[in-house]
Amino acid sequence: MHLRTPNNSEPLAIEVNDLRLTLGNVPILQGVNLKVPAGRLVALIGPNGAGKTTLLRCMLGLQRGFSGEVKLFGETQLQRALTRIGYVPQRLNLERTFILSVREFLCLRLPQTRSWFWHSHRRNDIALRGSLAEIGVESLLDRPLANLSGGELQRVLIAYSLLTNPDLLLLDEPTAGVDLPGEQTFYDLIGEIHKKRGITVMLVSHDLSMVYRHADWIYALNGVICCEGPPQTIMNADSLKQAYGIHVSPYGHHHDHHHH
Amino acid sequence: MAIITIITITDMFDEPFMQRALLAALCLGPLCAFLGVFVTARRMAFFSDTISHGALTGVALGLWWGFADPTIALIVVSLLVAGAIFWLKEKTDLLTDTIMALLLSGSVALGIIILSLLKRRPGDIQNYLFGDIFAIGWQEVGLGALLVIIVGAALFLTLNKISLITVHEDLAHVSAVPVRLMNLLFIVVLTLTVAVTIRLLGIILVTALVVIPPAAARNLSRTLRQQIVLSFAFGLIGALGGTALCYQLDLPCGPAIVMTCIAIFIASLLPRTAFRPRPV
Numbered sequence: 159m160h161l162r163t164p165n166n167s168e169p170l171a172i173e174v175n176d177l178r179l180t181l182g183n184v185p186i187l188q189g190v191n192l193k194v195p196a197g198r199l200v201a202l203i204g205p206n207g208a209g210k211t212t213l214l215r216c217m218l219g220l221q222r223g224f225s226g227e228v229k230l231f232g233e234t235q236l237q238r239a240l241t242r243i244g245y246v247p248q249r250l251n252l253e254r255t256f257i258l259s260v261r262e263f264l265c266l267r268l269p270q271t272r273s274w275f276w277h278s279h280r281r282n283d284i285a286l287r288g289s290l291a292e293i294g295v296e297s298l299l300d301r302p303l304a305n306l307s308g309g310e311l312q313r314v315l316i317a318y319s320l321l322t323n324p325d326l327l328l329l330d331e332p333t334a335g336v337d338l339p340g341e342q343t344f345y346d347l348i349g350e351i352h353k354k355r356g357i358t359v360m361l362v363s364h365d366l367s368m369v370y371r372h373a374d375w376i377y378a379l380n381g382v383i384c385c386e387g388p389p390q391t392i393m394n395a396d397s398l399k400q401a402y403g404i405h406v407s408p409y410g411h412h413h414d415h416h417h418h
Numbered sequence: 419m420a421i422i423t424i425i426t427i428t429d430m431f432d433e434p435f436m437q438r439a440l441l442a443a444l445c446l447g448p449l450c451a452f453l454g455v456f457v458t459a460r461r462m463a464f465f466s467d468t469i470s471h472g473a474l475t476g477v478a479l480g481l482w483w484g485f486a487d488p489t490i491a492l493i494v495v496s497l498l499v500a501g502a503i504f505w506l507k508e509k510t511d512l513l514t515d516t517i518m519a520l521l522l523s524g525s526v527a528l529g530i531i532i533l534s535l536l537k538r539r540p541g542d543i544q545n546y547l548f549g550d551i552f553a554i555g556w557q558e559v560g561l562g563a564l565l566v567i568i569v570g571a572a573l574f575l576t577l578n579k580i581s582l583i584t585v586h587e588d589l590a591h592v593s594a595v596p597v598r599l600m601n602l603l604f605i606v607v608l609t610l611t612v613a614v615t616i617r618l619l620g621i622i623l624v625t626a627l628v629v630i631p632p633a634a635a636r637n638l639s640r641t642l643r644q645q646i647v648l649s650f651a652f653g654l655i656g657a658l659g660g661t662a663l664c665y666q667l668d669l670p671c672g673p674a675i676v677m678t679c680i681a682i683f684i685a686s687l688l689p690r691t692a693f694r695p696r697p698v
Contacts, residue, residue: 218588218591220588220592240592247588247589253460253586256459256581256642257641258581259640259642262643267593272578275643302640
């Protein structure tokens with residue numbers, strides 16, 4: 159277990175300094191400071207409306223108009239850092255009416271499969287093989303993306319994000335809409351990828367009861383990072399209860415978080 | 419009887435206006451259908467309809483300013499309408515389809531007012547509304563050929579980028595796709611293609627060639643590659659077949675092409691019961 163507090167000598171995968179963003183007079187991020195050492199499996203949690211997705215969008219260069227600084231692997235030019243990042247978006251935002259097979263979707267990511275349209279399935283599959291076995295999506299290759307179940311689509315999105323061997327994996331609400339056994343399998347898979355590849359993984363979720371079991375370190379966001387620490391410590395922190403506005407039990411799976 | 423039919427079919431190729439019309443159909447049918455795969459997937463069918471209706475104002479302005487051929491005015495106004503959609507989208511909180519409905523009716527109304535002030539008989543604008551086989555000059559054939567070469571090549575070169583943007587814009591951005599630039603280019607290419615195709619199909623019907631072939635292809639496909647190949651083929655058959663029917667049965671050109679496409683679409687529904695894709 160990594161229970162150390164980050165110190166200055168560790169290389170940082172993510173560094174956010176005094177990030178501020180106001181959207182239409184509503185302050186969303188009010189001076190976020192975040193340091194994630196490389197190689198950790200961390201979770202960014204917070205109630206709905208806390209700015210989690212917005213913070214993630216700032217880190218990926220998708221959000222304009224913020225002040226402050228975002229560094230990924232020491233790089234402030236986020237466009238240049240993108241090659242080292244795997245991003246797993248919220249599944250629900252995927253355009254599911256578009257006909258694209260799993261094979262075609264995965265081929266979009268790799269330079270060697272750039273001409274997939276003209277190549278045979280066999281030729282494309284050889285180029286994809288490495289990452290397919292690891293995630294277990296070989297049997298899904300011929301299926302249309304639109305017909306996958308929530309858990310299957312989740313695995314395909316992770317396979318896609320890992321194709322280019324990223325050093326940092328960012329997952330936005332990865333278990334939204336996945337059933338409980340599926341959720342467990344999913345976290346086991348993430349834990350395995352993290353251990354085997356030694357990459358930095360950040361889970362963004364409002365569902366702290368699940369992530370606390372798997373993350374080394376938790377950052378609680380509510381406009382600012384209101385507390386951070388190892389899961390056992392953070393579950394008892396008063397500031398977390400403040401952030402959620404209610405009592406949080408680490409052992410019950412259901413928690414009543416209020417929507418603001 | 420059969421001999422007579424064959425003779426009239428070969429007759430078609432001797433008529434210079436039919437040669438031009440068939441060449442234009444050969445270029446524009448597959449091009450519209452190929453673009454249409456992404457237009458339909460990105461829910462932009464109404465966008466295509468809006469820019470084509472905007473062309474009516476272009477036609478009216480072209481005639482007002484005394485252009486013998488209003489093609490250029492038509493293309494310019496279509497591009498302006500496309501620009502107006504994006505400008506209003508940025509500047510207001512209105513939904514995109516509200517903005518498009520506003521611009522569609524507005525530009526049709528403006529076009530009709532200008533035409534009525536010019537004392538044009540309704541028969542004159544009918545050719546623009548429903549397509550006119552005699553209106554296809556070598557300029558339209560040349561534009562069509564140029565578009566199919568440039569746009570076709572560009573579409574294939576950027577196929578991965580466009581596909582990724584269609585699936586998920588943010589994912590495309592993180593995968594180093596220049597999303598805003600690609601979206602802009604897609605709009606420009608679609609606007610040019612629709613504007614040039616208007617002479618063949620007419621303002622009201624041009625969107626059919628962008629929507630129906632990919633829709634029919636979608637019914638029969640399980641992969642993007644299948645949909646692109648089939649859509650391309652259906653666009654070709656629909657445009658060429660419709661143009662030929664227009665000549666053989668003396669029908670207006672646009673409706674003949676649209677009904678050919680509709681026939682293909684109905685046929686595409688038949689095998690669905692045999693190997694129906696699993697419901698989502």
